[in-house]
Amino acid sequence: MTPQLRLKLPYFQAIASGAKTVEGRLKKPELAALQPGDLIEFISEDDRTMRAEVVYNKEYRSFREMLLQEGIARCLPGLSNLEEGIQIYHSFPGYKAKEKELGVLGIGIRVI
Numbered sequence: 001m002t003p004q005l006r007l008k009l010p011y012f013q014a015i016a017s018g019a020k021t022v023e024g025r026l027k028k029p030e031l032a033a034l035q036p037g038d039l040i041e042f043i044s045e046d047d048r049t050m051r052a053e054v055v056y057n058k059e060y061r062s063f064r065e066m067l068l069q070e071g072i073a074r075c076l077p078g079l080s081n082l083e084e085g086i087q088i089y090h091s092f093p094g095y096k097a098k099e100k101e102l103g104v105l106g107i108g109i110r111v112i
Contacts, residue, residue, distance in 0.1 A: 012044035055108035
């Protein structure tokens with residue numbers, strides 16, 4: 001089954017334009033199981049959809065580690081400040097509290 005991930009409009013647009021090539025998420029079982037070639041459906045706040053192919057799926061201990069390894073620009077285009085990037089991920093409901101418990105995924109994506 002293709003996972004459906006909701007995104008705020010700026011991130012949806014960044015993926016659609018090809019600027020955002022890594023989706024950072026908590027390491028939940030259904031996302032941790034993604035393999036190269038699998039599909040993800042992204043849904044924007046205004047209910048537009050697009051599909052992307054998983055290029056790779058890497059595990060990290062924290063959003064800090066993910067941003068350092070993947071590069072801030074690939075995860076959060078237009079941002080260059082590491083601390084701001086971490087704050088953005090921590091602003092999503094439950095992300096800060098569950099980061100240490102679950103871990104983090106950096107999912108490399110390509111729009112199809």
